[in-house]
Amino acid sequence: NAGVTQTPKFQVLKTGQSMTLQCAQDMNHEYMSWYRQDPGMGLRLIHYSVGAGITDQGEVPNGYNVSRSTTEDFPLRLLSAAPSQTSVYFCAKPGAYSGNTIYFGEGSWLTVV
Amino acid sequence: LAKTTQPISMDSYEGQEVNITCSHNNIATNDYITWYQQFPSQGPRFIIQGYKTKVTNEVASLFIPADRKSSTLSLPRVSLSDTAVYYCLVGEDNYGQNFVFGPGTRLSVLP
Numbered sequence: 001n002a003g004v005t006q007t008p009k010f011q012v013l014k015t016g017q018s019m020t021l022q023c024a025q026d027m028n029h030e031y032m033s034w035y036r037q038d039p040g041m042g043l044r045l046i047h048y049s050v051g052a053g054i055t056d057q058g059e060v061p062n063g064y065n066v067s068r069s070t071t072e073d074f075p076l077r078l079l080s081a082a083p084s085q086t087s088v089y090f091c092a093k094p095g096a097y098s099g100n101t102i103y104f105g106e107g108s109w110l111t112v113v
Numbered sequence: 114l115a116k117t118t119q120p121i122s123m124d125s126y127e128g129q130e131v132n133i134t135c136s137h138n139n140i141a142t143n144d145y146i147t148w149y150q151q152f153p154s155q156g157p158r159f160i161i162q163g164y165k166t167k168v169t170n171e172v173a174s175l176f177i178p179a180d181r182k183s184s185t186l187s188l189p190r191v192s193l194s195d196t197a198v199y200y201c202l203v204g205e206d207n208y209g210q211n212f213v214f215g216p217g218t219r220l221s222v223l224p
Contacts, residue, residue, distance in 0.1 A: 031208040042200060042214025043157065058210075090156045094208045100147045102209045104156025 002103035003027055006091050012111045013081040021076040021108050023091030031094050032074040033058070034066065035104075036087040043090060049074055081112040117201045122219040131188045133218050135201030138182050146177060146184045147209075149200040151217070157200060161186070188220075196222045 003026040013019055025032060033048035035058075045058030049068040063085060065077040078085060089108045095101030118136040125131045137146065145164050149157040161168055163175040163184070174187040188195060199218045204211030 033208070033210075035214075037214075040216065042216055043212075044214065045210070045212070048208075048210060092156070092209070095159065100145055100162055100202070100204065100206055100209055100212075101159045102149075102157075104158070107154070107156055 002105070004091055004093055004103055004105035006089075006105035006108050008108060009106070010109045012113060013078070015081060015083060015112060017081050019078050019081065021078075021089055021091075021110070023074045023076065023105060024072050025074075025093045026072075027093070028071045029093050030071065032068070033092045033102075034064070034074070034076045035090045035092065036060065036085075037090065037107075038087050046076065046089075078110075081110075083112045086110060086112045116213060117203055117215060119199075119201050119215070119218045121216060122221070124221045124223060125191055126223050127192055128190050131191050131195075131220060131222075133186045133188075133199055133201075133220070134183060135186070136183045137201070137203045140181050140203050141205075143205045144203045144211075145206055146175065146181075147202045147204070147212075148173070148175065148186050149202065151198045151200065160199075191220075191222045193222050193224060196220060 005024045007022045030051040034046040035043040037043045044060045047066040049055045052068050055066050091105040092102045147162040148160045150160050151157040161173050161175045165177050168175045176185040202212045
């Protein structure tokens with residue numbers, strides 16, 4: 001898992017429900033991020049964090065909240081799930097040698113019905 | 114944000130060398146060129162990064178001409194396990210904040 005652990009692996013939600021996707025890293029890297037990937041598409045950045053207590057929006061932040069209370073954890077919250085949020089979600093952290101060497105978690109498959 | 118253009122799909126046979134070219138005409142001075150590989154049901158995996166000329170690692174080579182408006186990922190002697198989607202990304206060295214993932218190139222390696 002390249003030091004990035006995501007849970008759950010699979011989840012089915014009903015429209016309007018809320019849930020939290022968990023992400024934890026095994027290093028104390030300041031930067032973490034969340035992406036979503038729709039079928040046949042590339043990844044799109046949802047939110048990112050440059051350190052504990054600091055978060056910012058990416059390309060597609062609507063419908064999602066994040067927090068960063070510790071360096072290790074970066075949870076992604078779906079406030080009121082919609083079918084358009086059916087996607088695969090990847091949490092990521094940088095590698096050791098280059099800022100653009102990103103390590104992705106194994107993904108969380110979310111279906112909203 | 115620098116946009117990239119790469120072929121949607123490519124086919125190759127085992128043992129052949131595969132070259133995937135990416136165009137990035139509006140690349141900025143501070144941008145690096147980074148390639149990722151993604152297998153089905155997995156997150157993307159970093160392959161190689163370069164700024165100019167040629168970079169080689171144990172997996173691939175990356176060729177970048179002097180004008181940096183394109184780059185070519187070269188995979189030597191591909192095997193069936195190299196079947197994947199390959200993404201060309203351009204951005205500053207800032208944890209991928211400027212990355213724009215397109216659909217990538219779907220490489221199919223045939224026996």
